[in-house]
Amino acid sequence: MPLAKLYRKCVRTHALSKGIDGVRSCISKELGSDGSVEECEIEKFVNLSGYRVCLGNEVGFFPRDLNEIDATSGLAHLRSTFLSVDMVLPPYYGMGVLFDAAKDIEAHSSEPERLIAAETNLLRMFTIDSMCAMYSEVYLKRSAIEPFSDQILQSMQAYYMGMHGLAISGIIPCIEGIVRKLxxxxxxxxxxxxxxxxxxxxxxxxxxxxFSYYMSGYTWWPKLTLNPAYLDRFHERVQILESAVTYFIGSLYAHTDEFVGSTFLNRHGILHGLFDGYATPSNYLRMINLVNLLSVAASLVEGKGSLFHPSETENSRRYAQRLNAYAITARKIQQFEEAQVAKTTATNFQLASATSAQ
Structure with missing residues (x-):
């Protein structure tokens, strides 16, 4: 009798909830023996309890109760909070940082206040030093990202020059290219x-x-209920990937007529000149955050790389020095422009005063 039929029999007789004796008894009635049945757990992020059932060359996993893992486990709640302010789940940061950021956002009820809280946390997480460490120690070392590294760096330079619209429109093609490379x-x-x-x-x-890696060692399991979608309950890497899927569908690639929100961070609306109001510092950092998430995907594909934020290196400090120079230049330009405006305003006031005196 195939494992699928045995599993359905165990489900119908509620044997799975009766422990290993119940499962063995159920299988014994069908086969005349209990075969090889062991209690087991799949231990990845959250333990999933069940039974390992061997019949000939087949090795099956009979989950005890798929509902024992809550649908909001792992990063699910955090992901929802960040998506509510048009952000993918930020990778590379510790749970403490993520929980604090989510708490700041959830402390506000109105969208404008929540977006301000998101911006505050984005600016806190994405400093020059942290961005340059990611660039030199991750982007340049991932084969799916490295071909776009020059343009990403140029967008970072534009960001620190205060040219946020140019920075955003420059990095969006990189994001598409990275996904295609993956x-x-x-x-x-x-x-x-x-x-x-x-x-x-x-x-x-x-x-x-x-999911294939998760189920390694088994040749059969109930595929209708235990599948990649189920892992989104608790499997943090899958939850990170699903964060990108939800963001692509609901925001970045949403039809312009269906886009909802005040960030205006929509690929079609930006590149086709349909939206304005998107050229903000926080929106650029949202795009860098998305590149970080794609670098996690690249690590999974290549089978190498850490999910901890990289430390500063001599190389990253060289890039930081360059970006600091752009930021200093931008401030000098802004000060010069403000001085020119003040000078023009004073001159106009003097001319107006002289005219009125006559």
Missing amino acids: GKQCGLNVEKKVDLDSLLKVFRTLKAKE
């Missing part, structure tokens, strides 16, 4: 595709790979 590395024919479905296929493939 797809090619996964064996997908998406290298020249620009539609949303093709980009989402990349994330579906990555989640499927994570």
